[in-house]
Amino acid sequence: xxxxxxxxxxxxxxxxxxxxxxxAGEKNLxxxxxxxxxxxxxxxxxxYGAGGSTRGKTLELxxxxxxxxxxxxxxxxxxxxxxxxxxxxxxxxxxxxxIINILALRGDPPQGEASFVxxxxxxxxxxxxxxxxxxxxxxxxxxxxxxxxxxxxxxxEADIANLKKKVDAGADFxxxxxxxxxxxxxxxxxxxxxxxxxxxxxxxxxxxxxxSQIERITTMCGAKIPNELMKRLHGCASQDAIxxxxxxxxxxxxxxxxxxxxxxFHFYPLNKSQAVKRILDxxxxxx
Numbered sequence: 001x002x003x004x005x006x007x008x009x010x011x012x013x014x015x016x017x018x019x020x021x022x023x024a025g026e027k028n029l030x031x032x033x034x035x036x037x038x039x040x041x042x043x044x045x046x047x048y049g050a051g052g053s054t055r056g057k058t059l060e061l062x063x064x065x066x067x068x069x070x071x072x073x074x075x076x077x078x079x080x081x082x083x084x085x086x087x088x089x090x091x092x093x094x095x096x097x098x099i100i101n102i103l104a105l106r107g108d109p110p111q112g113e114a115s116f117v118x119x120x121x122x123x124x125x126x127x128x129x130x131x132x133x134x135x136x137x138x139x140x141x142x143x144x145x146x147x148x149x150x151x152x153x154x155x156x157e158a159d160i161a162n163l164k165k166k167v168d169a170g171a172d173f174x175x176x177x178x179x180x181x182x183x184x185x186x187x188x189x190x191x192x193x194x195x196x197x198x199x200x201x202x203x204x205x206x207x208x209x210x211x212s213q214i215e216r217i218t219t220m221c222g223a224k225i226p227n228e229l230m231k232r233l234h235g236c237a238s239q240d241a242i243x244x245x246x247x248x249x250x251x252x253x254x255x256x257x258x259x260x261x262x263x264x265f266h267f268y269p270l271n272k273s274q275a276v277k278r279i280l281d282x283x284x285x286x287x
Contacts, residue, residue, distance in 0.1 A: 076102075233246070
């Protein structure tokens, strides 16, 4: 089912997962997927490792989610490390297997490289990948939005101009990077609506459950942790207290976003379910 059609029907909960590297990780992920199902997710997105390193696992896991769990998958695809012919072959296989929803991303540089370098016969920008996908009949295409701007963009204005290029190239919906200050999201929405972007925009939510982990993630992606939240996290006396504070903050953040009128939430649970379950139960979004 097209993800855009799901948003026409109801408020949509969705999750992002990544292919695990170990058998223990696989078991933990399967347990988490089982925990997610009672919340009736509209879709689950599956990431695509650096340089396409998990390409086969991404497709395999996406098919498992669809065929064994009964949830629509959203397959990530990036511009990293592949030329047009290889990309076309992979997408042909994806389409042959009946997957129709793609999240088109430029992708991060491979580990150890400071900047993104496109393949000689590949794509330099996500907008180029979107245009390529649009020529293949049948795909519904999601793209990323950055309420605080992409970390490599010179300004928020420049980043929103890049988002407009992705939309004009054929994107169907937008999922945002994680953020913790709702005012940044509201400002982002106001800016993109003023330049004619009318697609569904789904806020990305990552509850804080580990302080050092979230500091590392936000440093990598350029998201900011509000002073109020950071002060409380640093004042926690234990890991359990940090997790509790993070969950409480996310509940308040999500309640405010729901009252503002968003079409759904896209959670980044890092293949774990407990924190997101607490949030969804508090929001009364089971089922």
